[in-house]
Amino acid sequence: MKKLVLTLATAAFLSACATSPTGRSQVTLFPESQMSQMGSAAFTSMKQSQKVSNDRNQNRYVNCIVDALIPELNAIAPDMRTTRWETKVFVDDSANAFALPGGKIGVHTGMFKVADNASQLASVLGHEIGHVWARHGNERVSHQYIGTAGLQLASVLAGEPTAEKQQILGLLGVGTQVGVLKFSRTHESEADDIGLKLMARAGFDPRQSVELWKNMAKQGGGNAPEFLSTHPATDTRIRDLQAQMDSALKLYKQAQSQGKRPNCRL
Template identity: 75%
Template sequence: MKPLISACLTLTLFACATSPTGRSQLTLFPESQMAQMGTSTFTSMQQSQKMDTNPRNATYVNCVVNALIPELNALAPGMRSTQWEVKVFADDAPNAFALPGGKIGVHTGMLKVAENQHQLASVIGHEVGHVWAKHSNERVSQGFLTQSGMQLAAVAAGDMTSEKQQLLGLLGVGAQVGVILPFSRKHESEADEIGLELMARAGFDPRQSVELWKNMQKAGSGSTPEFLSTHPGVDTRIRDLNARMDRAIKIYQQAQASGKRPNCRL
């Protein structure tokens, strides 16, 4: 029991990191391992899900990605060696994702909700922000520690009793509501902040990030109550984006003045 606790404490002490926004974070796994997991998952998704075959969609999405990645590389030199791969999935759900290892997926449904290049840049910038901020590593690390903690509690409690069952049930709910879900909302808010700056630096209009979320709300994607949701509510997202908008617009205007004027069209 003591060696296991000692090992967990040692991992915690030596796995502290700082996110792009200055937030302290816990990342237990090497990024090379996270990249392997991301690549494996991306390959499996392509094999199990229907891929979009419209070359115009692929060209459009790649155009937006190619405008964003140089700005990411400028802010995060450690990611310059990442070879980004982009795929479009034939799925009506308005969704997109980015995985460790430089894998980006966009659903065709997102191309309907994101009405222009600026709104799509908001989505992709947000997803790339998750990768830069190592949110997947945090989630995997948190899950590892949560499961270890629950196992330790089960061992410490001794024989299975009704009291022990109640304790484990409360611990599971407490971990879910008190740690995991608010933590995920923090990730989403941080990715929004990163994505807003990336799109502005690339010459995309950051004001369109607000319009995107209005569209998502109309499409029904923002209907989940914020409490017990892994994502912030749409109204909260819009409020937070607007709070950062003045700075983002200045960055956007500077980018435009320097000649960064993306022209990605579907």
């Protein structure tokens, strides 16, 4: 039996090779349609279990930023054009945001206290959208699936809150208090790269991405934002962003010259 499982896992591994937007080889066992179903199921569960903000200004603000980012994503990622994005603001003091397969975006109200302006929030959302485009959730769930030889992912997501359910949410990209699973440095670097270019193409100032991470770092210690637990802000990360800033600023200036000046205000 063990030999059969290993053989099937090996065959799946070899038949599921993919390439990330940055050219990195990936193993993604699940079709994107199934990942979208999982993301939608997780998002539905969150909307039922957490308080959704009805504040018009907050929702208008976040949607304004997302509406500016998505056309730029579609321009460089044809495979994402059929995705129907849904955005919700959750009433939660933790500074957190996420994006799930299937185009589900969540922003905690606590993020408004850390992201001082629209460009800073755009850097967060661009980063999270980058995780979705690069199929990082698929990679992590695939590795978990191989490791457990067939975890019943869909049934776990549909059930009551458990450690297993929170673990899967973490794999998909939602920071949780139980079993938080950090994205790898490779995933973080890819999401940073994608997010920086995406926000610049949309007309948001890419220099504000550095300021955002500085704001995150200021809230370190025992009261560090939840976002830091799953998206580590280090001096290395800031240096990496700064190293890409010249090319990002060129995209930003091109966007400005094309009249892309998002007027998103809280």
